[in-house]
Amino acid sequence: MTGNDILSDQQISDYLKDLPHWREVPGGIAAAFQTKTAAAAIELFSDIAGAAEMDNHHPDVDWRYNRVFVTTTSHDAGGRVTTRDIALASKISEHAQALGASSHPELIRAVEIGIDSDDPQQIAAQWAAGLGYQKQEDGSLIDPNHRLPAIWFQETATPNPNRLHLDVWVPFSESKPVLEALGSESTDLDGQYAPSFTVATDRQGNRFCICTEQDR
Structure with a gap:
């Protein structure tokens, strides 16, 4: 790996213009494909493994x-x-197209758990031990098998009474219908920090955020 191997947000955005199947998610890029049959999906899985x-x-x-x-x-x-990642994504898209798979970026989601705390260091080790997670350089916790939601600590002197919330990551290009659906459910939406994230509060006061890759 060279020093130029890691891409900036702008570089990722530029590369993805030529990869219409792919969207940026926290720490990666993602795609969702649908085939006509389960057998074709398994074949695509095998092609991805080969690449x-x-x-x-x-x-x-x-x-x-x-x-x-x-x-x-x-x-x-x-x-x-x-x-x-860009090179591999390109090859995967080629295999998907060869099998006649359709792309469904609206299905791309990533979920993180946010915890309000005035002292994250006091509780991080307990959460890591309980879940079998690993601590990252930025203080967040991740599942070493990359199956379960990541946990990050929102350090604040005034933690919210409801300390836990979900960050639901959707591609910016697919976020409008999600927010419109929430609005139709009379969810309280705070778009002060949009499009980076919009805070949604349900009818019982529980919060979650609809996050995108924009302005992060």
Whole structure:
């Protein structure tokens, strides 16, 4: 890996203009494909595995009937997006197109758990031990198997009474219908920090955020 291997947010955005199937998610890029049959989805899964082995760069792949969800990041670069991820994404898209798979970026989601705390260091080790998570350089916690939601601590002198909230990451290009659906449910939406994130409060005062890659 070279020093130029890690991509800036702007570089990621520029590369993704030529990769219409892919969207940026926290620490990676992701795509969702749908095939006509489950057998075709398995074939796409196999093709992805072959491309990954050839590049020695392995994405996270989730097969659900006739849908395949793929996320790629560079773990040896601290969970950042690199040129290797872009190259692999391009090959995966080629395999998907060859099988006649359709792209569904509206299905791309990533969920993190946020915890309000005036002293994150006091509680981080307990959460890591309980979940079997690993601590990251920025203080967040991740599942070493990349299956469960990450946890991050929102340090604040005035923690909210409801200390836990979900950050639901959606691609900015797909966020409008999500926010419109929430509005139709009479959810209280605070768009002060949009499009970076919009705070949603349900009818019982529980909060979650709709987050995008914009202005992060």
